[in-house]
């Protein structure tokens with residue numbers, strides 16, 4: 095993995111309330127004492143606006159990146175690998191190390207079967223790394239890159255989910271908190287967007303796709319209704335832009351300017367960006383962390399422990415049935431190819447032999463001709479020689 099990393103920091107005042115006090119006591123202590131890692135992954139076909147979303151997240155009120163120019167330039171490239179962007183959030187004594195993971199050119203190929211495998215592998219590898227560390231007799235601070243939320247970017251075609259989306263979301267949702275996102279909300283009319291959202295939620299239900307379910311319960315009325323509005327906004331329809339534009343009423347905002355007006359990133363009438371950001375880094379960050387630990391990581395660990403003993407390494411992928419089948423197929427294809435080449439070679443060899451025989455025959459004919467000429471020459475020479483009795487004077 096090539097990790098392209100950038101870091102930035104944030105003033106305590108700009109991130110209000112992670113809701114640390116809502117945590118169960120033990121986790122509360124751990125989190126406040128050591129701070130915590132928090133990783134968000136973005137997945138979706140190329141061109142759906144993942145990189146723009148990351149830029150938007152970093153340039154809206156949340157953070158002011160240190161090395162802005164290089165990071166943005168890099169991000170404009172088509173994603174070809176797994177790139178990690180780092181930032182640090184802080185609230186009083188509570189520190190969050192934020193990792194945002196951009197993913198490979200997903201869905202770019204003619205054959206997109208299993209193109210989510212590298213993503214699923216990445217997610218599982220992070221669980222595996224954590225598991226190995228947990229099993230060490232002496233545990234220092236654990237390195238934790240487990241993915242707490244995976245944002246799946248849906249193309250705003252206004253129609254439906256592609257089979258690729260359904261299969262990828264299924265595979266990802268089984269392993270991690272999956273949050274569906276419709277990108278480029280400004281390209282759909284409000285009515286079309288509403289219908290599109292409903293259709294997507296219907297498909298998610300019908301196909302049994304597991305998505306993150308933000309809990310509603312809360313101590314006060316205000317947070318309850320906030321949580322409710324977040325839940326109802328799913329799948330989040332967002333607008334991404336790190337450009338400042340001026341609205342008709344002269345406000346400078348992050349947004350996209352059109353002849354008919356400005357689509358504002360942080361306007362709840364235009365986009366669910368604020369809701370999504372708030373869910374990720376404020377209201378539900380800790381729920382995402384604890385559900386990752388208690389649901390997804392626990393699932394992974396218990397599944398692994400069914401087939402492995404404590405401390406035993408994960409079986410190599412070559413022992414896996416799917417890989418075995420693939421290997422077998424490859425071997426067959428290789429053997430066929432070799433046979434084909436051997437055949438071609440034999441034919442070519444035969445042709446060469448025939449050609450050699452033909453040339454040899456020609457050579458023989460030439461030889462006998464030369465011999466004949468030589469003997470004729472000899473005869474002529476001996477006839478004309480002064481020693482010849484016919485010419486003796």
Ligand SMILES: Nc1nc2c(ncn2[C@@H]2O[C@H](COP(=O)(O)OP(=O)(O)O)[C@@H](O)[C@H]2O)c(=O)[nH]1
Nearest residue numbers: 139140141142143144145146278279332333334
């Ligand atoms: N209209 C519109 N275009 C967007 C939005 N977000 C990104 N784009 C554009 O979509 C294109 C692809 O975006 P990019 O972030 O590179 O997509 P990625 O391949 O998923 O990383 C770029 O031209 C962006 O400017 C959005 O919210 N609305």
Ligand SMILES: [Mg+2]
Nearest residue numbers: 144145172173
């Ligand atoms: Mg990109």
